[in-house]
Amino acid sequence: MDFGEKYAQYSNEFNGALNEFCARLDCRPQILAESLKYSLNLGGKRIRPVLTLAVADLLGVERRKVMNFALAIELIHTYSLIHDDLPEMDDDDFRRGKPSNHKVFGTGNAVLAGDGLLNTAYSLLLKECKNGTEFISAAEYICDCAGVYGMIAGQSADLMHENDESYNEKTLDFIYENKTGKLLVAPIVVPSILCGGRCFSELKAFGKDLGLLFQITDDVLDVEGSFEKLGKSLGKDGKEGKYTSVAVYGLNGAKLRADVLAERCRTLLEGIDGDAGFLLQFVDFVRSRKA
Amino acid sequence: MDFGEKYAQYSNEFNGALNEFCARLDCRPQILAESLKYSLNLGGKRIRPVLTLAVADLLGVERRKVMNFALAIELIHTYSLIHDDLPEMDDDDFRRGKPSNHKVFGTGNAVLAGDGLLNTAYSLLLKECKNGTEFISAAEYICDCAGVYGMIAGQSADLMHENDESYNEKTLDFIYENKTGKLLVAPIVVPSILCGGRCFSELKAFGKDLGLLFQITDDVLDVEGSFEKLGKSLGKDGKEGKYTSVAVYGLNGAKLRADVLAERCRTLLEGIDGDAGFLLQFVDFVRSRKA
Numbered sequence: 001m002d003f004g005e006k007y008a009q010y011s012n013e014f015n016g017a018l019n020e021f022c023a024r025l026d027c028r029p030q031i032l033a034e035s036l037k038y039s040l041n042l043g044g045k046r047i048r049p050v051l052t053l054a055v056a057d058l059l060g061v062e063r064r065k066v067m068n069f070a071l072a073i074e075l076i077h078t079y080s081l082i083h084d085d086l087p088e089m090d091d092d093d094f095r096r097g098k099p100s101n102h103k104v105f106g107t108g109n110a111v112l113a114g115d116g117l118l119n120t121a122y123s124l125l126l127k128e129c130k131n132g133t134e135f136i137s138a139a140e141y142i143c144d145c146a147g148v149y150g151m152i153a154g155q156s157a158d159l160m161h162e163n164d165e166s167y168n169e170k171t172l173d174f175i176y177e178n179k180t181g182k183l184l185v186a187p188i189v190v191p192s193i194l195c196g197g198r199c200f201s202e203l204k205a206f207g208k209d210l211g212l213l214f215q216i217t218d219d220v221l222d223v224e225g226s227f228e229k230l231g232k233s234l235g236k237d238g239k240e241g242k243y244t245s246v247a248v249y250g251l252n253g254a255k256l257r258a259d260v261l262a263e264r265c266r267t268l269l270e271g272i273d274g275d276a277g278f279l280l281q282f283v284d285f286v287r288s289r290k291a
Numbered sequence: 292m293d294f295g296e297k298y299a300q301y302s303n304e305f306n307g308a309l310n311e312f313c314a315r316l317d318c319r320p321q322i323l324a325e326s327l328k329y330s331l332n333l334g335g336k337r338i339r340p341v342l343t344l345a346v347a348d349l350l351g352v353e354r355r356k357v358m359n360f361a362l363a364i365e366l367i368h369t370y371s372l373i374h375d376d377l378p379e380m381d382d383d384d385f386r387r388g389k390p391s392n393h394k395v396f397g398t399g400n401a402v403l404a405g406d407g408l409l410n411t412a413y414s415l416l417l418k419e420c421k422n423g424t425e426f427i428s429a430a431e432y433i434c435d436c437a438g439v440y441g442m443i444a445g446q447s448a449d450l451m452h453e454n455d456e457s458y459n460e461k462t463l464d465f466i467y468e469n470k471t472g473k474l475l476v477a478p479i480v481v482p483s484i485l486c487g488g489r490c491f492s493e494l495k496a497f498g499k500d501l502g503l504l505f506q507i508t509d510d511v512l513d514v515e516g517s518f519e520k521l522g523k524s525l526g527k528d529g530k531e532g533k534y535t536s537v538a539v540y541g542l543n544g545a546k547l548r549a550d551v552l553a554e555r556c557r558t559l560l561e562g563i564d565g566d567a568g569f570l571l572q573f574v575d576f577v578r579s580r581k582a
Contacts, residue, residue, distance in 0.1 A: 027439040032447040083406060088398035107379035108450045112443055115374060119438040122413045126431045129420045140417045147410040148318040152403055156323040159399045
């Protein structure tokens with residue numbers, strides 16, 4: 001099976017679980033349920049759940065053990081996109097080529113849709129807590145990554161430094177590590193936490209580098225990509241005075257950094273006992289992606 | 292010790308725990324930590340934590356067991372107020388006589404402050420999960436009350452029915468039960484869940500009636516009260532086409548309903564084995580409050 005087929009297998013498996021989850025979601029009023037499902041079903045590459053399933057396979061952790069964690073992380077990721085797209089935040093009218101949640105349901109409902117997804121993620125995680133202490137630890141790890149010492153700290157710093165001329169490499173590192181980085185580390189280390197922490201530090205380092213690689217290739221694509229392929233407004237970051245890795249290191253500097261990060265990812269994976277073939281190809285996929 | 296003294300004792304005990312919690316909260320950027328603490332320290336009557344401590348005393352549950360649950364519920368309550376006050380929601384510039392979070396920190400930061408408080412509430416709850424299955428059950432109960440089958444459903448219905456002429460008693464019941472009701476049931480039943488469910492159904496019924504009593508007296512005060520005493524914009528509900536119990540039942544009808552609910556609360560409390568003196572006085576305090 002080649003990389004594309006394996007990727008599709010993982011993402012289809014996840015989408016199956018997500019569909020079941022959405023089918024059970026029958027909260028009222030209808031607009032609330034609809035707005036949650038709208039954003040969950042906008043598509044996207046399902047990078048986080050694919051990573052969780054792949055690492056579970058690498059470590060020999062049963063996939064049914066990790067699925068609710070993968071769901072919870074995708075719900076948290078989706079809530080963060082809904083709130084990030086709001087007019088008072090990044091003010092983005094498009095997400096994955098379709099109208100943002102608040103463009104369809106209005107800003108008030110979009111705030112509630114985000115709140116609802118975050119809360120529902122914890123509903124899934126608390127259910128898992130009954131399975132044992134390692135499940136509680138995994139839930140806590142996700143919570144730390146998503147919270148005020150993780151993703152929300154990154155979003156807050158990002159908002160604060162809009163149009164800030166004193167913005168520098170250190171600020172960029174803080175934002176990238178927290179805003180996008182930590183919620184890419186979480187799906188990678190969860191399977192490790194569930195099997196007693198095997199390869200935890202290697203996987204955490206891998207997740208950190210992969211998250212940064214993903215963010216930098218995103219910046220490069222924002223300059224070089226096309227609307228059709230990315231499905232979101234392009235060149236927006238520069239226009240609004242947001243500094244990115246391209247602004248800080250230059251286009252070629254950013255690409256060089258991406259190469260170094262990809263190489264570090266490969267080295268970390270090769271140090272892990274097991275078949276890391278898919279994850280190695282995943283690194284190449286992120287480095288060379290065009291969308 | 293009279294009611295006022297006992298109330299002050301409970302709320303001071305809670306505020307002590309909240310102060311300790313705030314002192315440990317050192318997330319970056321500073322504006323994030325400040326915006327969280329601003330709303331947590333706006334004062335308020337601390338009704339929910341006072342109820343938790345009082346029910347814990349009634350059932351003989353150690354207070355140190357319930358304190359993090361009381362904190363988590365107050366954080367969830369505070370996040371809901373921040374998001375509710377946003378321009379796209381209730382659009383309220385004042386909260387407890389002081390500028391709303393978004394008036395001080397801006398709407399973007401207010402969205403994040405709410406998200407941060409919700410996430411931090413779950414961080415507290417997940418820590419408690421390690422203490423045993425009854426702690427997990429209590430955390431799940433709170434999550435259900437706060438989520439898309441609870442508070443968020445109520446907020447969504449409230450938003451949907453603004454200026455809706457087909458609004459009726461049934462809609463009002465749904466909004467009151469969910470938007471404010473469930474997060475008043477949670478602090479009352481948590482101590483029961485932590486001691487194996489003693490008096491669970493009586494306390495749940497009591498919480499439901501007390502929540503409705505609280506909401507109806509709030510509506511009456513919105514018509515009869517004064518800005519100085521309430522610390523929020525008055526007569527706002529009617530102005531914006533929001534139906535309230537006063538709009539549905541009339542002022543005297545609403546007061547009569549409040550009397551019936553207060554009497555039901557007393558009957559439920561009298562059926563519980565133990566010293567419910569403080570909680571009985573609490574009912575009178577809610578029924579006759581002027582602010």
